[in-house]
Amino acid sequence: MIGIKRPTWPMLGFILVLAFLVIYPLVMLFYGSFAGGGPGTTPEFSLKGYRAAFSDLGNYKVLWNTLWLSVIRTLCVMALAIFLAWVVTRTNTPWSRGLEVLVWLVFIGLPLLPMAEAWIMLAGPNGFVNQALKTILPLKEPLLNIYSYSGIIWVSSLFWSSIAFILITPAFRGMDASLEESSRMSGASTLTTLRRITVPALAPTLLGVTLMVFIRLLESFEIELLLGMRNGIFVYTTRVWILIGTVPSDYPQGMALSTVFLAFIFGLIVLNWKLLGQKQYTTITGRGFAVRPTNLGRWKYVTLGLVLLYFVIAFALPFFTLILGSFMKVWGVWMEKPFTMANWILTIKDSRMPLSLVNTMLVSLGAATIGMFVYSIISYIVVKTDFSGKKALDFISWLPYSVPSLVLALGFLWAYVGGIPVLHVLAGTIWIMMLAFIVRSMPLGCRVMNGSMYQVGKELEECSRSSGASWLTTFRRILVPILSPAFISTWIILFVIAMRDLVTIIFLYSANSRVISVIFLENWIVGEYEKATVVGVIMTVLVLAGALIARRIGAKQVVAA
């Protein structure tokens, strides 16, 4: 690395502030697991939450469900993501740049709750697909059942594969093609080369992303709530929701369960370090490297078709279903005259909308821009310096990943609204939401930055340093230009999350700091699913517009990469 062993004062200050912002809400949750609640309740310290969590046999079944469901889904997600990334970056499939944008659209496009809602309309018992199948085949019962383990696996895999794709694409793109060429020249087939050369060469990145996806699926909530509960399928997050989502809430058990899970995920993070700590996977060095794609021959049209099919199933179909639903009098009910413009007219006239749109733009643009710089600095310190505290910083950047959004949201409420008095100034403002999004997205954002940062060989920076440049100048003049695609990607990811995350801010908003995702949630809670769907469509359009503008700004850099 570039030889920074002692942190400068600004660097130390940065780490301390970051540690506080991340650790403080988690400490409050830990406190809650013993004290029986958060601020405003008289603490009664005991282990009763832990006793209840461990003595309830139902919790073990729920944990087992969570575990195996996440393993299966992770395998599906990674298989799909590797295929997509390989097609887009390592083959001569036509229109590969366009295909990459389409996969991004799947991630950007639909918030999870509307996506699950759309799949109910598509593959629910009375969904379009089942109705269509009934007219073709002699079926008495619906053939597809979205309310099942396979339904959960299906919808999760479609969505999460797009995120895994985004995380692994830079590594795929950055890999020297000479390795693959050597393999093919030695007589290996395209598939053998993918299996024996491409995937092993990228193993560190793939392992890291696999672990990230696995952890995130352990914490997945919305899909399981909508598609799982119907047939009594419960996972860890829906179990926590049952404990804390009703009055009177059982915070001790809910928090104890979360703390146990937190410990488990810590273990996974440590495992990730062990796995990746020994590997060296620099792929962008001072010398040039080849990026010649694999020639698929006629198969290139098959790969093109498969990626297009993925886009249609994962984005186009649910999005258009959602648009259709937004015009229905009663969501999903086919009556004599089922359609109306009223949902759109009433939503546009909704007095909450103007302020919420302004707040949404402020929070999303602010979180994306500030977060992008914060994550790049974290990533720089973790990847490019040698000072002893960097592991701790890396660990801190992972921490927000260790609890589900719902639990983290509660931690934020307890920490910043009810906790240390000096922080109360943030209560109910857009600033606390911005902060929550920056903290929540930190693991993902830092991983995107790290992935690219690792690929930059040390000799580039060493040249700069030996020419007398400071670390800040080196960062600004060498790394920032090289890493521009990662900056753009991080910005877009944060922007998307801040625009549409429903759960992280559930406890944090006030009447004046409401963002558009809150209006979705409010309509949803009160059972106005049609108007929630309208808001879901508006959110999707706004997110797409924002992301495409950002991508256009950075297009030259992405192409150059």
Place this chain on the structure above:
Amino acid sequence: MKKCLYILVLVGILVSLVLSACAPKSTAPAASPGKATTTKSESGGAAWDKVVEAAKKEGKLTAYNFFYSGEAGASFIKAFKDKYGITIEGVQGSAAVNVEKIKSERAAGKDAADIFETTVTGVWSLKAAGLLSPIGSELPVLKEKTGWRAEPVSDPEGMVLLYGIGYISPWINTNLVKPGDEPKSYKDFLDPKWKGKIVISDPRLTPMLARLYVTLGRNGTMDTSFFTSLAKQDIKWASSVNEAASILARGEAYANVPSTDMFEGPLLLKGAPLKPIDVAEGAVTIPAPGIGVLKNAPHPNAARVFVNWLLSDEGQKAFHQPRGGTSIRKDIPSFLPAGARLEPKKSFLSTPADDEQGSRVVREKEIAKLIGIEK
């Protein structure tokens, strides 16, 4: 690249600044009651006139609520503003989320909520936390000689007020259940033909099923064997009463056991094929939703004027008409069309003691286990 990043940041900052400059101001307009008319609910004497005057000066109130959003909520909020010039700022959320928000804000001394409106259980939990103000004796509307379908003040201190009536009974999808097949008793749902066709909102998340367990159980028209037998019917579960109503309307279930007009009514008014069933065991009459004024309300007068208006004939019409709900006042008829309106031959009032009995522990440890969702 550097240039592009700077452009991105600048664009972000500029858009933020422009938007913040254009942002509608959150402060409420000065109170200027336009079409203010005095109704009988307002004739509370000089002391009440002072409260109304002070409320108008406050100009706004913040309601942490469950029901005041959407189309129905908008017309209701407008009706109140038209009368008093007082703006209602709503923060919608489930009872659990809003209770936690209110407690945390109290701990921080940053009280934002004036009103808490939600399920009866939710409002009772804030009372238990010592966060509600006793207002029952202050409201002129409660001194009217109006007949009430249930007592609107549910506690001796006058902290938890109720302003609607729900009849808890089975609901069916009329496209799927033909008139001859309609159940006449809860026991009919135990017939194998109903297997896989019943949706129930999870008793651990909603107290709906607990009403049957406790109130009908107390009155001897239902016993625990019903729940254990129902467990064998391959139940479809919903995470909320609204979701259960939507599942029934979409035809993914034939019956919702049980539900109320409070949740099915809005869908029915929009044309969904729904109908309540008057079963032999009788309906449970539940006075709900509940409402309370916060002890540390920033706008205490506006909050009181609002609750008083809500219980008046005008407020009751404004709230229940668009939702198809049943008013707590006898002088306001049901807003559901005839045939879709439940007029139970036999009904039992759910009491605060029943609520206490149907508490979380009972719901989780007894009912959920009996019906098989909690192993």
